[in-house]
Amino acid sequence: MTTPQPRTANDGAPPADYPRRFRAGGSRNERLGRPLRLLGRVGTVDEELVDRIGRAMYERDEVGARLAEAMRSRAGDPGRVTMDQFRRALDRGIAAVDDPPPALSDFFAEAEAEPAWLDRDLVEQGGRFFRRLGQNASDVLLQLSLIGGYRFGGPTDLLVETGGLTGDQTLRRLAETQKWGSSLSDPGSLLPPRDGRPGGEGWRLSVHVRLMHAMVNHAFEARWDSEQWGLPINMADQASTLGLFDGVLLLGARGLGVPVGRRESKALMHLWKYVGFLMGVAPEFLVDDERARHRINYHVLLAQGGLTDAGPRLSQAVVEAQASRRYAGWPAALQPLRARYERERLLSMLTVFMGPMSMHELGLPTRLPWAFAYIVPLNVLRYRVLGATGWGRRRLESWGERRAQEILDSYFLDGAEGVGELSSDSR
DSSP states (O other): OOOOOOOOOTTSSOOOSSOTTTTTTHHHHHHHHHHHHHHTTOOSOOHHHHHHHHHHTTOOOHHHHHHHHHHSSOTTOTTOOOHHHHHHHHHHOGGGSSSOOHHHHHHHHHHHOOOTTOOHHHHHHHHHHHHHHTHHHHHHIIIIIIIHHTTSTTHHHHHHHHTTTSTTHHHHHHHHHHHHHHHTTSTTTTOOOBTTBOOOHHHHHHHHHHHHHHHHHHHHTTTSOHHHHOSSSOHHHHHHHHHHHTHHHHHHHHHTTOOOOHHHHHHHHHHHHHHHHHTTOOGGGOOOOHHHHHHHHHHHHHTOOOOOTHHHHHHHHHHHHGGGOOOTTOOGGGHHHHHHHHHHHHHHHHHHHHHHHHHHHTTOOOOOSHHHHHHHHHHIIIIIIGGGSHHHHHHHHHHHHHHHHHHHHHHOTTSOOOOOOOOTTOO
16 A cells, blocks of 8 residues: 655644544543453554554555546546546456556556455355345444444544435435445355456445545545544545444344354455455455454544544434335335334344443434344344254345345335446536
8 A cells, every 4th residue: 555645734734643533532432342342352452553543544545546636637637537437447347448547557457456365255155144144234234333333533524524424315325335235245246347247246336435435535635624533534444444344243243143153254254355455445454354353443443533413413314214214015104104113123223232321422212122132032043043054044145135125125215226426527
């Protein structure tokens, strides 16, 4: 990864090694991290790792940044990349682009490369396990990974600034995240384009999202308070997001009664390691050992700032968005009843996953843990009885696929599934 150029403060003086939010959470973060430290068997705090995470708040995906710069340049500028060129490379590979500009070639050379550590069979095994998780994966990623991440400032404030998960955009952005996540588990979905064959949907969406992040950095960096937050989308926050999708998912699934053995853990972690590679995450934050991920996650948590006003706004918007979903098989007159059930189920699970104190901080009402009372026994039956046979595991994969599609349908009200549009002209 290229070392970023030194940044200067508003008065022209060099910035500190870390933004002001670094470790600003203090004892609160230590309290929030106790369950992770226990469950992840994290030993003593590694101050060198905490320092690395703090410095990463001023680092970005430099390959993506150069492409974003080239796509935002004016027509006729040397090295300019057009949206048509990017889309052609995304659909058919960089070889399909005549005389590609350097920034586009560098970006896709990295995205299409297969790192030496990549095990395609293990990626497919991870995808099958991800599918078997079904509703459980959606629950954990929405509750522990997404809403749980709103307890810290920085990325949350950027989401509010961009309108990403507030107001009318909430349902659409949740849908897009669900779409991207579910695509990763499809067979062959993470294969890059080869010999005229298009890349898989999961590969294309991951590369698409990588450029989206670079575009956001390019658009916001000049006016963003980087001395407070670090870069808008920085390497530390990308590592944090990756950890919320792999290690936290495994812990949450176990909490819901899903047995996760070493083989399943390794496969799912390897799947997300490759996804992190596609997203441009720094190599030292790419791991496929679950315990190593918990260790990184714990230190990332210690490095975070405190709660800001953005956290409650985003959390409440997600909870209230359940009323806007459309639930298949329920007549119009009963849609509000189903929406109320989904909202109460979400609050019941959040109360257990995050605890009453975090619920209070986010302005969310607590509920009794009634949802766990049926989810855990149901998962024991599904995974320990039905999942004990090959036939049963295949049935669970089919169920997971159907449930993932039902969830997508409930979010995409217009039926047009996809991930946020890209525009080289947008500011």
